[in-house]
Amino acid sequence: MSVEAGLPALALIFILGMRHGLEPDHLAAVDGLTMRSMPTHPRWMPWMGGMFALGHGITVLAIIAAAAMASSELALSPEVFAALEWLPIALLLMIAVMNGRSLLSTQGPALASVRSRILPPWLRGASGPVAGVLVGMLFALVVDTAVQAAAWGYAAVALGGMGPALMTGLVFTLGMGVTDLFDGWVTAKVMRTGKEDVMRAFRRRLGWPIVAMCLLMAVYLAASKLQPELALSEAWYAAVGVAMVLAMAGLYGWTLYGLRQAKL
Template sequence: MEALPNDWVALAALVFMLGVKHGFDADHLATIDGLTRFNLRHGAPVARACGILFSLGHGTVVIAIALAVSTLARRWQVPGWLEASGAWISIGFLVALGVINLRAVLTTRHDEVVQPVGLKGRWLGRLQHASHPLAVAAVGALFALSFDTVSQAALFAAAGAQYGGWGHALALGLLFTLGMLVMDGINGLWISRLIRRTDQMALVASRVMSLAVSGTSLLVAAFGVMRQLLPAVDAWSDGKELAFGLSVVCVIAGSFFLALRLTRVPAVAAARPMRFVE
């Protein structure tokens, strides 16, 4: 979990980037993938909008948490252990997600599309078969009820409240949601395009995205461990949160644009029929 800068503009920019990075979370990608595939198979018009709807539901809870924390900020201080605990929990999730998505790339058959793998989605059961817009948004809202999301929202809301109360916390919540909305929305559109492809480029594009997910997760986790264990690294990184966030966003954006470009290449018949794992 990134330390938050003291300057308002830098804080707002960082929170937006945190939203983008949060939208790139493998759990988000895997669940949006499942929702999109289910709705495409059943011809539901909501299929292409699953990423946007999921993000709106998720963001609604984040904004509610931000408003609640900002309202209580004058009478309640965010406990010091929350940041450290949240950091280690985030690191644990990142390592797990990085490893299982890397394993998915290495073990998926060469004629199958690699699907992103998440942890939280396994607990949702039939909720991943939602086809009504409100139901898809509700799945996103349920995803926000986790310690890493709640702790992150509480920390940036408390920081925002120092600048003038609930209005600043609300603005940060909206910026976080906007960043997440951009990433999850693009992801939903990309998945719907990928599913319609039946050639080698779709296979390559799916591997590009899965490797980007696993690589980014593991690198961010490794840097987080170094910050927690090595005071020199923590001191060196102090004040560079915005630059680090921008670097992660650039890697994410580059991976998405490469994958999107691959799926826009004119379809070429594959040597073997491509398979999608249900």
Template sequence: MESLPLDSPSLVALVFLLGLKHGFDADHLATIDGLTRFNARSRPRLARLCGTLFSLGHGAVVLAVAVGASLLSRGWQAPEWLELSGAGISILFLLGLGVLNLGAVLAAPRDAVVRPLGLKGRWLGRLAEVSHPAGVALVGALFALSFDTLSQAALFAVAGGSGAGGGALRAAGLAGCFVLGMLVADGANGFWIARLIARADGVARIASRVMALAVAGMSLLVAAYGLARLLSPRIEAWGEGKELLLGAVVVTVMAASFVVGLRLARIQGAPAAARG
């Protein structure tokens, strides 16, 4: 789990960035990709909304857990072992996601679109193949039933009780900021994937490779930084108070990969169109 600043503006900004970063998680990208592709031909309008619906279902669980934990745990402080185990699990997941997506890029044929790979999506199996808005939201809710997401919701409950405002209302506000950030990232991702599927040309192939490389690289870098913080007190001390900056860097790199991927694809596609 991440430490949160106590002053309200920094706290709100950091929680919103945590939501954005969570929305760019490789598992989110992979599952939204699958849901969007499954509905692309038969229900194109739903396909464009899959990211938004997934995020709403996911966010509903986060909000409920944050408020519930705040009401049930007045004065409770998260034990140290929970923070350490949460960090360890996050590092292992990030390493796995980074290796999987890097391997997907290297193994994909040159004429194929690279699809992001996730770990949690495999547990759902055919549950992820739904063509109803409520079903897509349910998939998002099921995704929230994981240690990393629930621990973040519990952290909002703890932070909500630490300020002057205190209580469930503050916890709900923090969870809402997190959900809003996640909604922006997941919604944009679903819409972007739907556009790539509709093209199914060189633009989609190049853009998908750039995005997959960004997901793999950022997952591995964040995992390496998290591991370094666990092993080195000096790096741990250096990182104190820089959570907002580091979160902004992750979100900026991931968002820029969308733009760069499309830009490179158009540059590469222009000569091909001229030859045709």
């Protein structure tokens, strides 16, 4: 398959990567890493999202490569993949409930993460670039991300070998890195104000759209599983991904505009 023929598919993978970077657990992890790095690694604060994406991408590429090499020896049944597809739905609903409760809490909102439960205790409170990479790597080992990466490895090898498999993972990682890096950069700017009310407003502004996205995505995934004819085409799915990215970019832009006005 020529590069030109594969560009539409790679563009879709890039958009999916950007959307993946907006997953609540990603934002929660970047939020926590940035906040913990403020007193210990202030220069690295704006780059914590990029460090997290780097670690996440390393693991995703490793899983894709391993799946590609094993594709000729091991073939999982479609029934196994079909059963595992319900896991992201459960995770989305759990994240929506956890973030909704946090946003309504009188103690102030904080993005809640399900995947952080897999981290060892010493890493949950760690900060700095090494911690960012390690957290990102471990987050990619959760079943839904690992299964998705493995499935891409199998599919890409069937279409053309190890090269397409790794290209898929790399483009996905670059898309994810764009959103995670930007999220970390904006979060660092907000936290450097040192104003609790500004930080709470930022988290609420980010938190409620995340709750809405979790619920909508869970409903869509469940509906498309039960009624396959409701599944969106690739074009529509890409359009939804673009809309999500633009909406979150608008929220970040609103935050940056507010910070700039506050300094005037």
